[in-house]
Amino acid sequence: MGYEIISSGGTCKLLRENNVEATEVSDYTGFPECFEGRIKTLHPRIEGGILFKRTEPDHQKSAKKLGIAPIDIIVCNLYPFRETLNSGASDTQIIENIDIGGPTMLRAAAKNYQDVTVVIYPSDYEKIIEELQTKKEVSLATKKELAGKVFNHTAQYDAMIAGYFNDTLGIAHPEQLTLTYDKIQDLRYGENPHQKAAFYKQTQTSKGLLTNAEQLHGKELSYNNISDTNGGLETLKEFSEPTVVAVKHGTACGVGSAKTLSEAYQKAYEADPVSIFGGIVLANRIVDEPTATSMNKIFLEVVIAPDYTEKAFAILSKKKNVRILRLEDIAKNNDSKFVAKTVLGGLLLQDADRELYNADELKVVTEKQPTEEQMQDLLFAWKMVKHAKSNGIVLAKNEQSIGIGSGQVSR
The missing domain is CATH 3.40.140.20 (AICAR transformylase, duplication domain)
Incomplete structure (x- = not known):
């Protein structure tokens, strides 16, 4: 299709092994990868090639003066932060899987979607190739759709990182809350x-x-x-x-x-x-x-x-x-940390209710003491009434509900 491929080290090596010509980023920028790969694509020749407006004369002059060539398609998959986090990895491994250069390129390309096609999901590859083969270009509508996917993806990526820091710092109710x-x-x-x-x-x-x-x-x-x-x-x-x-x-x-x-x-x-x-x-x-x-x-x-x-x-x-x-683990306790409820224009957030009484915690204040069977029925009913809308009443006997009344407005 006439495109020159610029790629970072590992991907470039893989492409060359499969007989696909590619230029390594460090060769293109004239600046080596450094700090154990933390700096790869953060360079004006990369970011500038993505961001400059092709139809803006001043941008064209600046690009020519600085030796910045246009980069028309960005294909990027971010470091697997979610997978690393869910794997139980160490803090060091989790931090190293926070991508910096990838989101920067993606956001730059999405901002300049009128000139640049940005692709983050492999499921979109076929659609892009088809448009390039049949129309010789990617339509503006497709570019805008892809840009929207990028901003949704990077927003989720940042939200997961913020959530990780909130969890490790023990912050249950942060000043800004982003759920994804x-x-x-x-x-x-x-x-x-x-x-x-x-x-x-x-x-x-x-x-x-x-x-x-x-x-x-x-x-x-x-x-x-x-x-x-x-x-x-x-x-x-x-x-x-x-x-x-x-x-x-x-x-x-x-x-x-x-x-x-x-x-x-x-x-x-x-x-x-x-x-x-x-x-x-x-x-x-x-x-x-x-x-x-x-x-x-x-x-x-x-x-x-x-x-x-x-x-x-x-x-x-x-x-x-x-x-x-x-649902294989249906009996596993719900370990969600919070319960959220939407209200008009906002959100109510509270700790999840994990409390249940046992017989030792109950104080009988009447002269007549409940039998062991009655106490078991009481605890059985308590597990149900906990989830009945107030005012709620549950009658139970022999580990069976007899009557469940919820949402009673009058006591």
């Missing part, structure tokens, strides 16, 4: 058909969260499916024993714990056999054949569990519309 997410998928619509919606994942998440669930069968997840499933998941994580949580319209309608998952499901079902119809069922053990057989007797929107036996999956998947999800 990756899109998982677009949704058909939001809570109502006239609302557009999408599902996003935090850039740093632990196991056992809904964003890590794998859909094995059924229709596409809806906004309400995801929202309701997440609410049930928060309740389910309070229990270590085999437990099933049933959810309808964002509220738990039945919870049961037992020695087997099949018994736990039966308790959750019998807690409210009307409301569970068309609802969501969550289990913290592998779904077996008896449990799946019971579940399949009614219509369910979503079933989510750490896994399914072969026979159980065959039973559940007979219904083509039920959404079957697998």
Whole structure:
């Protein structure tokens, strides 16, 4: 296509090994890489070649005077900061994977997108090559789209770095807060058909969260499916024993714990056999054949569990519309550091609620003492009412919810 390739050391070596002609950056700039590679592309011949306006006479004169040639395409992938951070690397390794020259080039090229094509994602390579082959140039619309991707990418990159420093310094509520997410998928619509919606994942998440669930069968997840499933998941994580949580319209309608998952499901079902119809069922053990057989007797929107036996999956998947999800570490405690809630024009942020009472912490102030079974039922109910909207009331007996009332405006 008539382009000369300028590349830094490692990439240049790889290109030459594959019989692709390339000029090393240090040869082009006349300045060697230094400080263990910390300085490579930070040079006026590079940044100037990207930034000067091709149609501006004064810029052209300055470029000619300084011996700066135009650089028309920037292809750059940043140091893997996220991967290094998530790998449990040392602080030294993490710091060394903060890219400086890459974001500088990318931002410069994105700013001057009318003259420069900037490519950061390999998924865009084919589109750029096709335009160059068919039109001999990259369209302005494509250049602007690519520039937007760059600024989104570098903003996320900086947000992750800022988050790392906040975490290591123990700053829970920084003066400026930037949260960053990756899109998982677009949704058909939001809570109502006239609302557009999408599902996003935090850039740093632990196991056992809904964003890590794998859909094995059924229709596409809806906004309400995801929202309701997440609410049930928060309740389910309070229990270590085999437990099933049933959810309808964002509220738990039945919870049961037992020695087997099949018994736990039966308790959750019998807690409210009307409301569970068309609802969501969550289990913290592998779904077996008896449990799946019971579940399949009614219509369910979503079933989510750490896994399914072969026979159980065959039973559940007979219904083509039920959404079957697998979340391997479903019982793992949620270690998210904070909970955020949007308000008009702002955000409320608070520490995540990890507190649960145990029997030793409770003080009985009446003459009549609860039996051991009553105390266990109280603690069982407490795990549920914690997630019921205030004012909330939960009645429970024998590790089964009897009644769940939430959002009561009058005490």
